[in-house]
Amino acid sequence: MLDIRGLRKTYQGSGRQVEAVRDLTFTVKAGELVCLVGPSGCGKTTLLKCMGGLLDPTSGEVLLDGVPVTGPPPGMAIVFQEYGRSLFPWMRVAENVELPLKEKGLPKAKRRRLVTDALRSVGLPDAADAYPWQLSGGMQQRVAIARALAYEPQVLLMDEPFAAVDAQTRADLEDLVRVLWQERGITVLFVTHDIDEAVYLGERVVVLSASPTVVQDELYIDLPDERDQLHTRVSPRFTELRTHVYEQIQAAKRAARADTSTLSAAADGDGRPAG
Amino acid sequence: MLDIRGLRKTYQGSGRQVEAVRDLTFTVKAGELVCLVGPSGCGKTTLLKCMGGLLDPTSGEVLLDGVPVTGPPPGMAIVFQEYGRSLFPWMRVAENVELPLKEKGLPKAKRRRLVTDALRSVGLPDAADAYPWQLSGGMQQRVAIARALAYEPQVLLMDEPFAAVDAQTRADLEDLVRVLWQERGITVLFVTHDIDEAVYLGERVVVLSASPTVVQDELYIDLPDERDQLHTRVSPRFTELRTHVYEQIQAAKRAARADTSTLSAAADGDGRPAG
Amino acid sequence: MRNANTLLGAAGLATFLALGEAVPRLGLVSADYFPPPTRIAGALGDELGDGAFWSALRDTLTGWVLGLGIASGAGILCGLLITVVPFLRQVTSSTIEFLRPIPSVALIPLAVLLYGSELRSVLLLVVYASFWQVLVQVLYGVQDVDPVADETARSYGLGTWARVRHVMWPTALPYVMTGIRLAAAVALVLAITAELVIGAPGLGSLIAVAQSSQAVPHMYALITVTGVLGLLINLGARAVERRALAWHQSVRGEAAL
């Protein structure tokens, strides 16, 4: 379904040239739930924007059902990492969620039902009439998620969508995503920094290397399809998988670290700010 | 050192009235590292802003060394949850970090050293000349952290400061905070959603209830002072403590949930968006 | 809070009047050429009792309302069109910069040639001058769209029109409001200047008569009327703004404080 082929992206401008993504090739099959992990700044957001048709790759291509993506394809929803800025401050929460539905041409009654349901499912049934800037960070993020859910997309791209919510809500939302994915058969690409989350959620985890980015590892998650927060997370296989991913990320960072000054050095006590 | 007494905050405006914080009373001693956890939207950011003198409480007061806080007190640094918007887009990264030091009147050489060290310690030695909007989300967040560190505060308030960075970087930054805290003897108040992080970092964990907010629980973390990622996190006491905190948060949410429609209901399959 | 603002504003005006009273009374300039407000008030009373004044006021306001309406509508429309079609922006920018600084006063003979001293002459000048104000503000405002917001809109498949309506327009709105406030005053200024020079009926021609008649207090009284008109216009604009921009940082910050 989604084919990323030899994707490369170099940012230019204001006297800075960054090769964010060097060479990415992987495939997401229809109806798959793939988690993407990788060090901070490795190009996950860049990749997602290229897949969403919002950014033109420097070279390589993104194919959706075999057709190159040149603009935002229909039926795809993105939850942006910068959730705060992706909500329109001039619209109330319900209006924010409703807007894409309006553009889709849904009848009013249906729109209203979708909005109410989506807000309820992210735990914000009472926030419909608030402006986004009247909400806490986590609430804003959940509004952005609700907007994507109400849109009923075929493909859902989520960029660290649960970063700002508390552990309990996060667990609930994780289960929500899995339920929706199973019921609707949608394709989900999920960027996260939480390794447990990646393993718990995904059918497959793709580990990216540090920038300039390539695919460091791909891992099939052979946990049973029926997962739940209590039992899955304590199963031995889960622990094995998460350890594996953790090691891969460390390997990815180590490769990058070899040539730049280091973060762990700071933690060891010799690179911290003088004081 | 920091006394929060009967703090209450009600937001008003645009036809919405929210009692964000109902009644908070607790104390942070000088040189303590306290972690604050609580459900999304319970008022942690609000509390931090009141402590930082950025927001006037509706009633109650915040005392710093016995003196009521009316404006931002000197020697206090805040890392904002909305890291992206707290960086000035017209300044390069190094200038962003340097600005508060300039205002403090530090000599140029010292400023430059502090900036370089701080950026190195958060793993961004090469980003000094970039504009914030040329960085990834996690990198922006680390710039905001570097700014606070370079400022060499006595009191450090951090609002979910590691939400956007990867697991490895997060672990490194956690250790960095603990090292700085131990070496400089600063007072740290740390808001997080990650229960493990709260227990790993804190001397004490304060659990807030859902909105309208009160203190649900306070927990002294009796782990040894020398902590490290590998061993501390697998110790039985750590597991006990994190389970306790987890239960408290669930209790907090359960109390709130009793009267509003629920999030877990959605996860169970009956509250999700129709489709 | 609103009351406090009104009071402060009144205090500001009172200070201004007191200053105006003091300058001639202290002999800084002769009261013959710069009459104190008390004398202007007398002349203003004369004018208010005169039917000709009211019909002139109506004529001026007609020119102003029509001119401003046309200019704002055209400015907003052209501004949005020019930004939505990048080609247009590139092609027109030099022409816009060329036409903009051509002073409307230099167009007066042209206007007279085309329309004589009728309302249409006034309209031509008013529209020409205030159109640019709105247009430039729209161009800058649309440029201010947050890239993340725009990307959000595009990723949800919002079409061009929907993005104009739901993203560009609200972002540009604060700029547009400023543009319209600027244009409102410019339109008034031009309406009166045109009447003054061409002799189209309105406050401007009354001012011209007062000027050439050496009726200094009457002239100032009429100027005061134009100033008060400007004041009222601004009050209206502010009221609209408070409603339309309730979500905006500038208005929002005030409600919370």
Add this chain to the structure above:
Amino acid sequence: MKALTRQVLFAVGLPAVLLGLWWAASDGSTDPFWPPLRTILRTFPSVWTGERLRSDVVPSVLRLAAGYALAGLVGVGLGTLIGSRRGVRAFCEPVLEFLRAVPPPVLVPVIMLFAGIGDTMKIVVIASGCVWPVLLNTVEGVRAVDSVMVETARSYHIGGVGRLRHLVLPAASPQIVAGLRQALSIGIILMVISEMFAANNGIGFTVVQFQRSFAIPDMWTGILLLGLLGFLLSVAFHFAERRVLGWYHGLRASTRRS
């Protein structure tokens, strides 16, 4: 290089077409007020000779520069003050709105009472008109500074001058620049108006003189010159803006399609 040619083509394309249309439409004209473009262009070099450049264009441009600079300083200064203090705004706004609505041609005599009839008067007149777009835009820009940034600055004790320099002015700068841009063309307009009073040189004076003495083609050359002047100034402005607002244009363009 190619991009440059493209830009030049775009810049001259539409004006060329318009001039062509004008040329064609006016060619047979015998109306003294609508001279053929051919005549106007033929007159142009003889009117705006070196002597006139020195005696009329240069003084005008100098007065414009002085008035514009004054307006910029006052507009940004006052605007910042008014925008950041609600009380000051409430206090000043009625008076400012009052003054703003007074047409410059009737304001000039009043200004003459205080500033004489020399260059000072003209500079004040230019400034008095240019100041409004700058002032209004500054006020609105300052009012709209992002709350998170304001809080950041407060918590780091960035106050006073530092706050102005590092937070308020840069944050408002996109809007201030919009105002300065507007003021530029208004400045040219007021330059002409100010030279209609008590003047004996300047572009505006010359144009009005031509108009009154029915030297219509010469008057048209003056109008063309004013347009040309505005265009040149705006090109200069464009480059200055690109420098000053580099961060802003980079930010706005950063995530658009490359």
Add this chain to the structure above:
Amino acid sequence: GSSGNSGGSASESGGTTKVQVGVIPIVDVAPIYLGQKKGIYKKYGLDVSTTAAQGGSAIVPGVVSGQFQFGFSNTTSLMIAQSNGVQVKAVSNGVATTGVDGKDYGALVVKKGSSLKSAKDLEGKTVAVNTLKNILDTSVRESVRKAGGDPSKVKFVELAFDQMPAALEKGQVDAAMAVEPALTTILNAGGVEIASPYVDVAKDLTVAMYFTSQAYAAKNPAVVKKFQQATAEALVYADSHPDEVRDVVAGYTQIPASVLSKVTLPKWPRDISRSSVETLEQLGEQDGLFKTAPDLDKLLP
């Protein structure tokens, strides 16, 4: 608006022709208003309405484009217009100097206590006139010349009449060529007349005239004729009824009563003085006002 436009808004209905006249709202055009009031124009089958503009720059294009059928403009302006190919045609006298030195409706004045005693003293000084390169500076130069001074040494500055009193008093200009009612205002404030430039040009100087476009005159000779006759009658009437003139002026201007009672009224002779116009032409030519010499035969009726 092309010059071929014959009718404009002039239309005949029931024997009366509607005509628009562009005027400047000053004392000079009192005869038109008086003629309207007294029914003189009606008598000739004309329904006259006036539009007040600030100056010739709005009236001449208005007449040429057919917005106005007739207009009021000073003689020099008309000659300049004609020499530049603007097809105007004078139809009637407008206003003339009183011809009395020291008692004219326009005069060269200085402020109270000024050291300037005669036009000769103006050398090196600044004189305010309402428009440069026009009838006023030409006349002032003639006064200087007649007083034995060098007119090229006088500096002129443009200033509207209503600003002359203040500028004189503040010393921004040394002298001003003012006409009524600014003249009376200045004299009331203690100003002193040092010359009567109009009189210096010619005792019977035709200062301004009513005019139309040549196209209109060619197409509507009958209307022009009626306007000429009616205006002549109105001029004569005004000239002999100064009190009625003051009354009518009070109606269309706002000249304060105290000033109005003191203003010196101009003369409104029936006919244009061709010789004075010729003098004015020569002076204008001396001052370089004309591109090509105006053709008085074509301009004057």
